[in-house]
Amino acid sequence: MFISTAYAQTAPAAAAGGAESTLMSLLPLVLMFVVLYFIMIRPQMKKQKEHKAMIEALAKGDEVVIAGGVLGRVAKLGDSFIHVEVANGVELQVQRPSVVQVLPKGTFGK
Numbered sequence: 001m002f003i004s005t006a007y008a009q010t011a012p013a014a015a016a017g018g019a020e021s022t023l024m025s026l027l028p029l030v031l032m033f034v035v036l037y038f039i040m041i042r043p044q045m046k047k048q049k050e051h052k053a054m055i056e057a058l059a060k061g062d063e064v065v066i067a068g069g070v071l072g073r074v075a076k077l078g079d080s081f082i083h084v085e086v087a088n089g090v091e092l093q094v095q096r097p098s099v100v101q102v103l104p105k106g107t108f109g110k
Contacts, residue, residue: 051097054099054102060074060077061073061074062074063102063104063107064100064103065099066098066099066100067100070084070092071108072108075091080096081095
């Protein structure tokens with residue numbers, strides 16, 4: 001009485017351009033990857049390259065900021081570690097990659 005009869009519908013005909021529709025459905029994904037590359041990945045790689053060049057160019061006497069925000073002067077250089085003098089007679093041994101910035105000469109007072 002209250003239940004109506006349900007009839008199955010026939011399936012729609014398959015599209016003739018199957019390859020084109022697949023390509024068009026992948027196009028937004030490809031475009032998103034291209035935008036992601038130029039907005040995020042490429043600038044990050046450039047920044048890493050500049051940081052690596054800065055670390056390799058460190059020399060004794062350079063005034064630097066290390067990762068904790070501590071200012072100091074490079075006292076000794078090693079392959080993977082450097083000694084940063086933060087006060088007279090006080091040196092910190094840190095890894096080279098922890099150097100965040102090289103300051104202009106004269107920034108760190110005596």
